[in-house]
Each structure stands twice: as structure tokens, then as C-alpha cells.
Amino acid sequence: MLIKTFAGALVAASAVFAGGAFAESGAQESTQQIQHIRNATIKVTYGETTFLIDPMLADQGAYPGFENTYRSELHNPLVGLPMAVEDVVEGxxxxIVTHTHLDHWDDAAQKQLPKDIPLFVQNAADAEIIRSQGFKDVRILDDVAEFRGVTLHKTGGQHGSDAIYAVPELAKLLGEVMGVVFESKGQKTTYVVGDTVWRDEVVRALERYRPEVIVLNTGAAEVSGFEGDPIIMGKEDTLLIHRAAPDATIVAVHMDAVNHMTLSRKELAEFVHNEGIDEQVLIPADGEIHSF
Structure with missing residues (x-):
């Protein structure tokens, strides 16, 4: 069985801030920021509202590798956090938990986050799991929600190809996933795509919301038996996203931190350079902040 473990560079013109919450001077310069923490964990700030997305907060090597995946002999996370957990949570x-796989919602996050913090999930099943972990304010993002002046839209996707989902065990394991679009007056529309491959749901979201900033999980993770058929996007998908939304800035994350990723930041940086889209694709280091 693939898991309880699963279930249970380019630097642009933006300033780099390592450690802690957003620097005061940066907050004054821009009211919209994305901080890449590690893996798929990011902080999205719109004005005075900050969302922590898909928190995986464990120390380096805390968990076994994901069974029946690429490089499963390695322990996760592959690298430590770039700052103290308290600094990640602060502010x-x-x-937002796009799905409850370990690399998006881990034991450390469950222990460190306040039990009364507002927490958005994709469906009733994930809400039940997280409520059972002691969280008191769990909200299901059925379609659209408002939170402190920010509009959240749920978007769809699939955590692997149709061929992978044709295998019942894998379909159950990979389960449902969501993405989220953020909108607020005076801010750039931001689309956090989530753990999905290139699909019609993604195209529809791009066409409907016309995001100006797109956060893309690009590690091209693989499960055993489906080599070359990743369960999230990779470098070619990054190019597809750019072609579908040529005016958007892509922020590429979910690399170099868990065992089953087959695409590194270095490889993606070389690819986007060769394709001539360096200026449209940001590949942040852990802890790095970009302002928009």
C-alpha cells in the first residue's frame, strides 16, 4: 500500500527574505506577496490577510519515503525548513489544505497550528479528518467563499493521469484534490493550481479567471510502475501553462523536498532558460518572498 505516509535557480527581481515573517519594509512596498516555505508549502498575502497553504512542517528526515514511489528509500522531508516553525505559523x-496527503498536511502542522484557526478544505471527507485532529473552525470550500476581503474560488484537477486512476488502489490513494483562485480588489488574481496534471479543469480555470500569478506544483512526482507518467506537473506542463497564460507570472514550487519528485529546480531553470521564458517563470528558493 502506498501510504499512511502519503495520506496520513531562478531568482527574479523580487527581494529575497530568509527567515521569519514578511519583512516590514517589504510589506510596505507591496500588499501582495507569495513566500515559498518548502515543498508545496507557501504563504499568500493579500493586503492584510495571509493564508498558509499545504503546511508540511516536520524536521528533515522525519518520515519514511513514500512506498512504491521514485526513490522511496529516502526519508522525507529531504531538507529542513528555512526558518523556525513558529515563524512559518506567525501572521x-x-x-488552506488542498488535500490531506502527508506532504501537504503533516503531523507537525497538526501539532503546531492553533486549533481554532480558520481552515479551508476541499470536501466533507477532508473536513471530517481534520476536525478529528482537534481543529474547530474547518470550512468546506464548495465553490466560492469570502474571507477578510479575499474571494476564494475552488478549482478542479486530478492527481495523475486517467491511466493511473484506472488502477483502483492508486485512484483511492491519490484521491481528490483542489486548486484555489484568490481575488481581491486592487490585487492580482492568483491561481494556486495544486497537485494536478494538465487537464481540462486547469484550462477552464485559466480561461475563466485569467490569473496574473500562477503557483504551479512542478516536481513531476512519480509512482512505481508509471515511470514517465507523473502525478503532478513537470517542465513541459510549465511551458503549456505559459502558452495558455502568456502574460501571467508562474511561481514554480514542490521540488527538491520529498522523495518522489523527479524534477529539480536546477533542471527546470535550465528548461525555462532554453525555452526563453526565464522572465515569466520564478523558481523560488525555500524561504524566498516575491512581491506582486
Whole structure:
């Protein structure tokens, strides 16, 4: 069985801030920021509202590798956090969990986050799991929600190809996932795509919301038996996203931190350079902040 473990560079013109919450001077310069923490964990700040998305907060090597995946002999996370856990949590107004796989919602996050923090999930099943972990303000993002002046839209996707989902065990394991679009007056529309491959749901979201900033999980993770058929996007998908939304800035994350990722930041940086889209694709280091 693939898991309880699963279930249970380019630097642009933006300033780099390592450690802690957003620097005061940066907050004055821009009211919209994305901080890449590690893996798929990011902080999205719109004005005075900050969302922590898909928190995986464990120490380096805390968990076994994901069974039946690429490089499963390695322990996760592959690298430590770039700052103290307390600094990651500080300033968070709400948490968004796109799905409850370990590399998006781990034991350390469950222990460190306040039990009364507002927490958005994709469906009733994930809400039940997280409520059972002691969280008191769990909200299901059925379609659209408002939070402190920010509009959240749920978007769809699939955590692997149709061929992978044709295997019942894998379909159950990979389960449902969501993405989220953020909108607020005076801010750039931001689309956090989530753990999905290139699909019609993604195209529809791009066409409907016309995001100006797109956060893309690009590690091209693989499960055993489906080599070359990743369960999230990779470098070619990054190019597809750019072609579908040529005016958007892509922020590429979910690399170099868990065992089953087959695409590194270095490889993606070389690819986007060769394709001539360096200026449109940001590949942040852990802890790095970009302002928009």
C-alpha cells in the first residue's frame, strides 16, 4: 500500500527574505506577496490577510519515503525548513489544505497550528479528518467563499493521469484534490493550481479567471510502475501553462523536498532558460518572498 505516509535557480527581481515573517519594509512596498516555505508549502498575502497553504512542517528526515514511489528509500522531508516553525505559523490568518496527503498536511502542522484557526478544505471527507485532529473552525470550500476581503474560488484537477486512476488502489490513494483562485480588489488574481496534471479543469480555470500569478506544483512526482507518467506537473506542463497564460507570472514550487519528485529546480531553470521564458517563470528558493 502506498501510504499512511502519503495520506496520513531562478531568482527574479523580487527581494529575497530568509527567515521569519514578511519583512516590514517589504510589506510596505507591496500588499501582495507569495513566500515559498518548502515543498508545496507557501504563504499568500493579500493586503492584510495571509493564508498558509499545504503546511508540511516536520524536521528533515522525519518520515519514511513514500512506498512504491521514485526513490522511496529516502526519508522525507529531504531538507529542513528555512526558518523556525513558529515563524512559518506567525501572521497566518487562515490555512488552506488542498488535500490531506502527508506532504501537504503533516503531523507537525497538526501539532503546531492553533486549533481554532480558520481552515479551508476541499470536501466533507477532508473536513471530517481534520476536525478529528482537534481543529474547530474547518470550512468546506464548495465553490466560492469570502474571507477578510479575499474571494476564494475552488478549482478542479486530478492527481495523475486517467491511466493511473484506472488502477483502483492508486485512484483511492491519490484521491481528490483542489486548486484555489484568490481575488481581491486592487490585487492580482492568483491561481494556486495544486497537485494536478494538465487537464481540462486547469484550462477552464485559466480561461475563466485569467490569473496574473500562477503557483504551479512542478516536481513531476512519480509512482512505481508509471515511470514517465507523473502525478503532478513537470517542465513541459510549465511551458503549456505559459502558452495558455502568456502574460501571467508562474511561481514554480514542490521540488527538491520529498522523495518522489523527479524534477529539480536546477533542471527546470535550465528548461525555462532554453525555452526563453526565464522572465515569466520564478523558481523560488525555500524561504524566498516575491512581491506582486
Amino acid at each position: 497566518t490568518d487562515a490555512v
